[in-house]
Amino acid sequence: MTGRIHSTESFGTVDGPGIRFVVFMQGCPMRCLYCHNPDSWDINGGTMMSTEEILDEYERCRAFLKNGGLTVTGGEPLLQKEFVAELFKKAKKRGIHTCLDTSGVTFLKERAEEFDALxxxxxxxxxxxxxxxxxxxxxxxxxxxxxxxxxxxxxSSRGVQLWIRHVVVPGITDSRSEWYALGSFLAELPTLKAVDVLPYHDMGRIKYEALGIEYPLAGTPPLEKDIAVRAKNVILQGLTDALKNPSRQK
Ligand code: SF4
Structure with a gap:
């Protein structure tokens, strides 16, 4: 089976535990204002690669992938979920740890079983x-x-470990009440293992210029790191309070 791939990275340090081989899938239906990969949006872009070609690339750098594994991100990997499922199935047969990094945008509860294979x-x-x-x-x-x-x-109901990521953007996701409500929601997820709170940066801006697209957050400054730390503390407080008092959960 082949998939439409934006790019691969052989030494990822921020895409799951340990050092990882990262596959960026091509195509995304979202248009997040802070996206730093607008070149991954086009579903007709990228290059076709087979699962075997990707695993061959993985094997070539396996010795460096300490305590890591294979992460598939995007773009939006769920647009090609059959391909990712086959890739991960083969990877697991080789003893490789698999991580899906997704926005979840294509999920429909009424068709949840279509996501089970992945x-x-x-x-x-x-x-x-x-x-x-x-x-x-x-x-x-x-x-x-x-x-x-x-x-x-x-x-979580399928027993799969979950890391939640949240980007704090000045003027958009920087309110205490929003952070706290997010924490309350996280109490509904029994397999939650980590919460990553990331400060907004504008390093993707150059790609918008190259593509001739107006940068949507022009004028929004990068977030100071200590605000992201404060956000995480509030999220964890919301989570802790909701676990102590389940009636607070949504
Ligand atoms: S989901 Fe990811 S790739 Fe898609 S627009 Fe948002 S940030 Fe960009």
Whole structure:
């Protein structure tokens, strides 16, 4: 089976545990205002690669991938979930740790079983929750967050380990109440293993210029790192309070 691939990276340090081989899938239906990979949006772009070609690349750098494994990110990997499922199935047969890094945007609770083949070969899912408010999520990404929150619940219900990622953007996801509400939601996820809170940066800006697309967050400054630390503390407080008092959960 072949998939449409944006690029690969042989020494990823921020895409799951340890040092990882990272596959960036081509194509994404979201339009997050802070996206730093607009060149991955086009579903007709990228190059075709087979699962075997990717695993051959993995094997060539296996010696360097300490305590890591294989991460598939994007773009949006769920657009090619059959391909990712086959890749992960083969990877697991070789004893490789598998991590899916996704926005969850294509998940539908009514068709949840279509995601089972992939989830059954994921050791870890890293899921972005971009905004806990549905209204604000639509403004930030062009999509509802309802199915994404459903996907988080579904992943956990299948017993798959979950890392949640959240980007703090000045003026968009920087309110205490939003952070706290996100933490309350996380209490619904029994397989939650980590929460990554990342400060917004504008390093993708140059790609917008190269593609001739207006940068949507022109004028928004990068976030100071200590605000991301504060956000994480509030999220964890929301989580802790909700676990102590389940009636606070949504
Ligand atoms: S989901 Fe990821 S790749 Fe897609 S627009 Fe958002 S940040 Fe960019």
């Amino acid at each position: 989830l059954s070969v994921c050791d870890l899912v890293m899921l972005d929750i971009k905004h806990i408010s549905d209204e604000e999520h639509k403004k930030l990404t062009g999509h509802t967050n309802k199915n994404i929150l459903d996907f988080a619940r579904y992943i």
